[in-house]
Amino acid sequence: MATMITSECINCGACEPECPNNAITQADEIYVIDPLLCTECVGFHDYEACAAVCPVDCCVTDPNNVETEEALIGRARTIHADTDFGDTFESRFREGEGSDAPAAPVEATAAGPAPAAAAQAAGAPAAVFADSSQPSISIPAxxxxxxxxxxxxxxxxxxxxxxxxxxxxxxxxxxxxxxxxxxxxxxxxxxxxxxxxxxxxxxxxxxxxxxxxxxxxxxxxxxxxxxxxxxxxxRKRVDEFGKHMARLTGDYQAPGKRIDKRALLSWRSRADNSAS
Ligand code: SF4
Ligand code: SF4
Structure with missing residues (x-):
């Protein structure tokens, strides 16, 4: 699913420089994502960079635009024709399994190395923040x-x-x-x-x-x-599963296990009563 921005956007602009595909722009009211450029960060990160930095969690997957990993990496390869993504590229479909950032050219835009390029090299959300807090331009004393x-x-x-x-x-x-x-x-x-x-x-x-x-x-x-x-x-799932397993093994009628005759008789008398 391509990523989309909901109306909760507060126009903070944090997501825009993080996008490796320049898919995010500010529209009249809120920031928007061009679905023809968004690759869900496939090829660059194993998470969606815009969602990772959004302070109000309004970068979400678009349920009306489902796309396969194959389609998304294909788009990344088209957009970044001079980048070698290799076979083990970063992908949110395989979190933590990808390679490091692809060998992309650093000059992502005419304005110089984009913060997103730094993010590619960093490969982790915390590093994305750290790098994008350091503007590349400085002035003399x-x-x-x-x-x-x-x-x-x-x-x-x-x-x-x-x-x-x-x-x-x-x-x-x-x-x-x-x-x-x-x-x-x-x-x-x-x-x-x-x-x-x-x-x-x-x-x-x-x-x-x-x-x-x-x-x-x-x-x-x-x-x-x-x-x-x-x-x-x-933890809750593990507890419930443990109980389920205990019930499963507890109910097992192992060969040689003594049968509780009283329980058997009470069952038979219940059956007789209901028949009469
Ligand atoms: S998911 Fe990635 S590629 Fe898509 S808009 Fe967000 S940052 Fe850009
Ligand atoms: S980071 Fe979130 S709130 Fe800020 S502009 Fe992007 S979508 Fe809007």
Missing amino acids: PDQWPVSLHCFACDAVYEVETGRLTIGNVLFCPHCFKSTVVKDDFNYAVRTTVQRFHDEWDRDLSAFRERRQQELQQFQERRQKELLAFEKNQ
């Missing part, structure tokens, strides 16, 4: 931020680090060696602008990581709850 300066003498453009833009510092153009001095207003404008950008960057990054951390915690709590419920159910 405020003092190392490169600033382009325009030489008033030779018209060339050269770069200096913000840390060198202190009041009174003499800068030399590397092309014509003409010197210039950093004035207080220039120092203030550049340094405060860079610092402000840095502060916003750090704040957004912290918020993103905190949200990821919360999602991870919710996910792990849910998994733990599911595990406990599963264990409880399995």
Whole structure:
């Protein structure tokens, strides 16, 4: 069955980057999955990556779109024509039996390695969270931020680090060696602008990581709850089966076993009474 997103979606966006097939997009009201791209993660994971990260459990299998493993891996091979999935690919139909991630090219999108690619390499839900909490883009420290300066003498453009833009510092153009001095207003404008950008960057990054951390915690709590419920159910089944086996062997009339005549007689007298 292809995976679908129900109306309980809270538009958190956590699932979108996890999909190895880019099958998830944000529609007008909620996120949606393109069933022509969804492979239920067959070929990449032995679980559905979107369902694994969804904080409200609204990525569910679509009962109206049943598909075989063969059809799903066929789709994965079509979408990722340059990926070798091999014969022992990951599949939710064979949880825990697959190989490691397929030898997929890392550059999943033009924007760089997709988090899903990292997830493929990690191969486990916890690692998926960890990897997707680390954006691949980073910025230099405020003092190392490169600033382009325009030489008033030779018209060339050269770069200096913000840390060198202190009041009174003499800068030399590397092309014509003409010197210039950093004035207080220039120092203030550049340094405060860079610092402000840095502060916003750090704040957004912290918020993103905190949200990821919360999602991870919710996910792990849910998994733990599911595990406990599963264990409880399995324990109950084992108990019931034990009782069933005890009844089966207890009722066995082994050759040589003494027959309880009183029980036999009471049975016969019950039969006589009902006949009369
Ligand atoms: S089940 Fe896997 S392939 Fe399908 S939408 Fe979710 S993440 Fe993508
Ligand atoms: S993770 Fe769940 S709630 Fe968040 S956007 Fe995806 S489907 Fe919606």
